[in-house]
Amino acid sequence: MELNPNRFNQQAIIALEDIQLKTALDRGTGNADGRRRQAFAELDDAYALRMQARGAKLRALADLPELLEKMEQQVTANGGHVLWASDGEEAKQHIVDICRKHGLTRGVKSKSMATEEIGLLPTLEAAGISMVETDLGEYIVQVNDSHPSHIVMPVMHMTKEQVRDLFMEKLGMEHTNEASDMTAFARKILREEFLSADFGMSGGNFMIAETGTVVIVTNEGNGRLSTGMPPVHIAVVGIEKIVPTWEDFATLVQLLPRSGTGQRMTVYVNMFNGPARTDEPDGPQEFYLILLDNGRSSIYATEYAEALACIRCGACLNACPVYQNVGGHSYGSVYSGPIGAIVTPLLKGIENAVPLPFASSLCGACKAACPVEINIPDMLLKLRRDLEDEQEPLWQVGMKAWRFGNAHPLLYELGGKAASLGTRALTQLTGQDKLDNLPYPLSGWTDYRDFPSFAEKSFHDWWRQNRGAES
Template structure:
């Protein structure tokens, strides 16, 4: 299913999510679990060790970004030397054309896919199906999503928004599974269904966590065996990789595979940590006959040329989503495109245009949790503020917001007006209680308005000074 761009509807979509108790339960449990597991894994040895791993990983990605044009050329040469075909795609249409052309060249009919957020961004399934190919998602979460004709809601756990009971109902309805609430039985059933697809697939499509430039290798980090079955069993393997996914050395790959699983799933290492070096060699008994990497730009080079280039260091661990109070409440679909949470609030406007994702830079309390947990130390709050600043400069801030800031400025630039405003606010609260009238009521619909102190600080200060003058302690 292609992800339709609906980011300008964030508020309405968030409202729907907030009124869905199943989603609230599933996303709340999933994000809280992920957040705590990450903290335990990252700081299992000591706080210093965890911070060292983060800084080491951040430096590896920063260096790769600084050298990106050179590393892309080096990677292309070394990939080709290893037998990979290398193609370049400027946008989604070109990437899909390249993919379909490869499929046609090799007489492909059935395609198995492992999890790839980039393929969601490009609408790959839709393009392959339109070309008459049979496409099967094989990551369990993505498989469920495909069966239910949905899109992923979390970078690492695509089906985080669903409860176990909802997944059971999908399997019963779509696959004819005998009803059961046993999660292991459900997984075993899905595995059995997928086995035949793995055996009959002509082409496997994967994403790419990293491309190691110095060796011309593809780094893939995953927990389910489906990834290996997609990349090694079919005759053809194609990896779709964003141009920002470069690392310079194997040591850098090692540094990043220390933090990616810790941040994503709370593991010190994923079950499958792969380095793929192209098609099967003559002396090897199995493996794909043809391997390709398609490097995809799709807006990334434009981001690279701006002050937001740091966002390209993202290794898609999902930790910022688990930490974000907004994402925890709304889940990922509310963000209206492929990437939800803080990284989505930054990347989506950068990739699809700020005018097409106006509410997203405001979908944050700026609490800073996202930066704190990010394994490559991306300053997401700074970028959210910069995007807001850009909107304000362009006169694109919401009318109510601009008016509110005008009143705020009037009040804050005069002590008398500030004191008057404080008195008015206290009187208003006495009258209205904890709920504000519309349109401010959108805020208090979901939370109590904090109580003002009975006496403002200024008054307390004056009373204290007066008491001192009177010689009282």
């Protein structure tokens, strides 16, 4: 499945026709958004907590270089190894090199958007190294040879029946309609993988600089098995995931599960400081932390730096009317929804994701849902501004004329009258009761929208006739 953000419009049109997808998205986003609202409603002062979390992330970003150095020192002091990766290729090379060094050929991985972002699996496969996803959603995606459609719930786009059919076709599962049977079936396969793996991989939801700790929050226990059982653990973490202290982590970890899944806390919160100490019976003998940049430091230096405060909770996706209708795959990127519409152009280059900043009604539901109050609509508008030069000349001329007309009241009124007369004439000419389809070059606008008829009398005229004397 090819990922191409520039095909958003075409993918969205296909998605809108897909009834099964609509069913899955309605259920998935509706449940997640409803649970999030409930989880926040029980807080005494949710706004204060969100502001505290925002402050923690923005402070961490302000001190990012120093915190990353501190993290490296602490992990090294704990007996781990830290590797820096300026891009995805370097990160993948580090992983292959580690595998070669220790003779590793069989891996298990807990959910990680960073490894999705760099496209790790095909590289490992080409190097003769097998890797099995162990998060149930990610495992389904892997069996389906697809991509996650949501940053927290990778198979939000699938119904239970589709998962059943996939398992029956690809893995030989017997027919069942029970989700618990499907889970038990996958668990049995994955248990064998955990037992035979010689290395485990994870991402990281947070890094705590003061002690060199990587934290992952999960619900399935696969994170603990992937990172604790095999002799080598490799964590790939985006550099923006760092916070300075446990206090800041304590603030943020109250919000991530609430925002992502509507839980007060996830079932597991796993923390790694390095390899197992000599007095510890469990845990890996080797621990590698790969600090992934991959375009983040270029975002850091721009007016979009706030996007790096994202804790990848997925709440903005669930709240977004565009995502709710077209799903994650339409975005052609591992990062979908409102935050994906910002991060994807910034990471991949704006020319490679031209439609995404426009994939929003700017209703503000994303900002209202965001636990760290990222001003997503504002950044989408700024990206649209940046894209102005990329737009078609006709669009640019139209927007300039619109801006000019709106800035001059007389022109605005005359324009309104001309448009009203013009559309009435067109309606008569085409013999329609109502002008449903505008002619080219305006036809694109009415392909997906109703064209409201102009009122018989403009508001200006009405005001002059009825209230003019009062003013």
